[in-house]
Amino acid sequence: MLAYWFVGRQCPASESGSMMEQIGLVGELARHRAGIRFEDIPDPIRHEAKRALLNFLATSISGANDPTMAVFAASLSGTAGSRKATVIGRALKSDHLSAAFLNAASANVADFDDTHLPTIIHPTAPVAPALFALAERGKLTGRQWITAFAVGVDIECRIGLALAAAHYQRGWHITATCGVFGAAAAAAHALGSPNDVFAHALACAATQSGGLVEAIGTGSKSLGIGNACRNGLWSAELAARGLTGPATALEGTHGLFAVMGSPDSAGVLLEGLGDNWELGNNTYKPYPCGVVINPVVDACLELRTRLSGGAEGITRVVVRGNSLLLKRADRPRLAQQRDAQVSLQHAAATALLHGIPTPRHFTEPFLSNSQMAGLRERISVAEDPSLEVDQAEVELILADGRSWTQRTEEASGGLKNPLSDGALTQKYHMLADECIGRARAEELAATVWSLEDLDDVASLLGLTLPVGTAG
Numbered sequence: 001m002l003a004y005w006f007v008g009r010q011c012p013a014s015e016s017g018s019m020m021e022q023i024g025l026v027g028e029l030a031r032h033r034a035g036i037r038f039e040d041i042p043d044p045i046r047h048e049a050k051r052a053l054l055n056f057l058a059t060s061i062s063g064a065n066d067p068t069m070a071v072f073a074a075s076l077s078g079t080a081g082s083r084k085a086t087v088i089g090r091a092l093k094s095d096h097l098s099a100a101f102l103n104a105a106s107a108n109v110a111d112f113d114d115t116h117l118p119t120i121i122h123p124t125a126p127v128a129p130a131l132f133a134l135a136e137r138g139k140l141t142g143r144q145w146i147t148a149f150a151v152g153v154d155i156e157c158r159i160g161l162a163l164a165a166a167h168y169q170r171g172w173h174i175t176a177t178c179g180v181f182g183a184a185a186a187a188a189h190a191l192g193s194p195n196d197v198f199a200h201a202l203a204c205a206a207t208q209s210g211g212l213v214e215a216i217g218t219g220s221k222s223l224g225i226g227n228a229c230r231n232g233l234w235s236a237e238l239a240a241r242g243l244t245g246p247a248t249a250l251e252g253t254h255g256l257f258a259v260m261g262s263p264d265s266a267g268v269l270l271e272g273l274g275d276n277w278e279l280g281n282n283t284y285k286p287y288p289c290g291v292v293i294n295p296v297v298d299a300c301l302e303l304r305t306r307l308s309g310g311a312e313g314i315t316r317v318v319v320r321g322n323s324l325l326l327k328r329a330d331r332p333r334l335a336q337q338r339d340a341q342v343s344l345q346h347a348a349a350t351a352l353l354h355g356i357p358t359p360r361h362f363t364e365p366f367l368s369n370s371q372m373a374g375l376r377e378r379i380s381v382a383e384d385p386s387l388e389v390d391q392a393e394v395e396l397i398l399a400d401g402r403s404w405t406q407r408t409e410e411a412s413g414g415l416k417n418p419l420s421d422g423a424l425t426q427k428y429h430m431l432a433d434e435c436i437g438r439a440r441a442e443e444l445a446a447t448v449w450s451l452e453d454l455d456d457v458a459s460l461l462g463l464t465l466p467v468g469t470a471g
Contacts, residue, residue: 029155037147051424056124058432060125061464064106065089067219068109072101072223084136089466096136099132100233101129101230104125106222110341110359110362114283115283116282118157119161122225123156124149127156127186127229130187130233131186133233134190141454141456142453144457145454148186149186152189153278153282154278159181159256162266162268163178163261166260167261172260173212175224178228179232180228184235188202191240201236205235209260210227286413290344293329293347294412296348297347299393300352301355313398314397317397319395346376348394359431390410391409392411429445
């Protein structure tokens with residue numbers, strides 16, 4: 001166990017800050033999750049942790065080459081501290097907090113990361129890099145990694161469930177605002193924090209929660225994800241050194257729920273805490289765009305099979321979907337590349353004209369293509385209250401008067417229609433092979449699938465580096 005390695009000695013609870021005078025909600029979360037062992041994690045949740053890690057490595061390795069990441073890396077090049085932490089997908093070492101930031105941002109930058117469907121949180125990007133940063137500072141086994149990761153994602157998503165009803169409507173970016181708790185909880189668990197220190201880590205994370213929906217479609221969207229990881233990790237380390245936070249950080253009069261949700265948000269936070277794991281509600285995107293767009297793409301791919309003469313004869317496309325689809329993805333005109341990732345019009349046009357969307361379809365040549373732009377303008381969207389987030393209906397109206405309608409009942413990659421291990425591995429290789437080479441990618445995937453047998457998780461990070469870089 002990593003417990004308090006950075007202090008250089010064991011740090012019992014009595015030295016790490018006084019016990020909270022009252023057991024608030026952060027204390028209740030700590031009581032249920034701080035002492036969890038690998039043996040307490042159900043087998044399906046252990047397996048889901050490995051699926052989440054494989055998807056994370058795919059998106060962070062490929063995302064490392066995004067232009068936004070070059071800006072982030074350059075801005076952090078002068079940060080102080082030991083430069084021993086691995087930046088995934090780049091021939092670069094950094095201090096551990098900056099590496100956590102960069103690895104979280106790169107996993108999220110292309111909108112191809114995983115999704116906890118009940119909240120629409122992308123849970124792994126803010127959590128996994130915090131654990132890797134710790135692993136490179138002190139030994140962390142595969143079993144410890146899986147346990148801490150499951151704990152972090154569970155708390156992150158539980159807080160998201162408590163906030164979700166009012167949170168998004170106010171414009172908070174839920175992955176960033178809740179990701180900081182996931183990183184703090186995972187790091188606190190990996191450090192072996194006793195209950196009170198674990199609770200203080202969550203309390204310290206609460207005051208650093210932030211991120212705006214307005215940033216979606218811009219590079220600064222991933223700024224919130226990187227900060228969530230870095231600040232959550234830092235919160236756990238601060239608490240371990242004795243920094244304290246309020247027991248009522250979540251439910252207090254001016255706590256997280258009152259400020260970002262509603263005062264009665266706490267109702268679902270502890271529900272099933274002893275029995276359920278939110279990692280079991282995680283999903284993986286088959287397409288590199290906003291998760292609410294997936295059912296639209298599915299429908300368009302089916303309709304494309306009927307277009308024997310190509311898409312030129314399409315005069316109009318009507319998309320019907322859940323209200324969240326309209327709020328987040330109705331973007332027919334693209335001001336910049338990031339807009340394409342959250343534009344249902346661009347994703348639908350891609351599926352109709354080119355087939356299954358890949359990351360290259362969301363780059364500048366396709367944004368400025370006149371055929372793509374013309375079709376985007378002919379795609380409209382209407383709200384259908386009867387449709388769930390993972391459902392959509394698409395109607396094609398052709399120049400010859402014909403029309404076809406296709407309905408998606410269960411989106412690909414969703415809880416009802418999940419990606420298999422084989423499909424997830426194919427996605428991983430599509431993203432990773434070009435960056436690190438097929439042989440290295442296969443070795444890395446094999447290591448992930450047997451993660452519980454790994455003595456030192458830090459050893460797999462060398463396999464994430466670019467072709468020609470020593471591991």
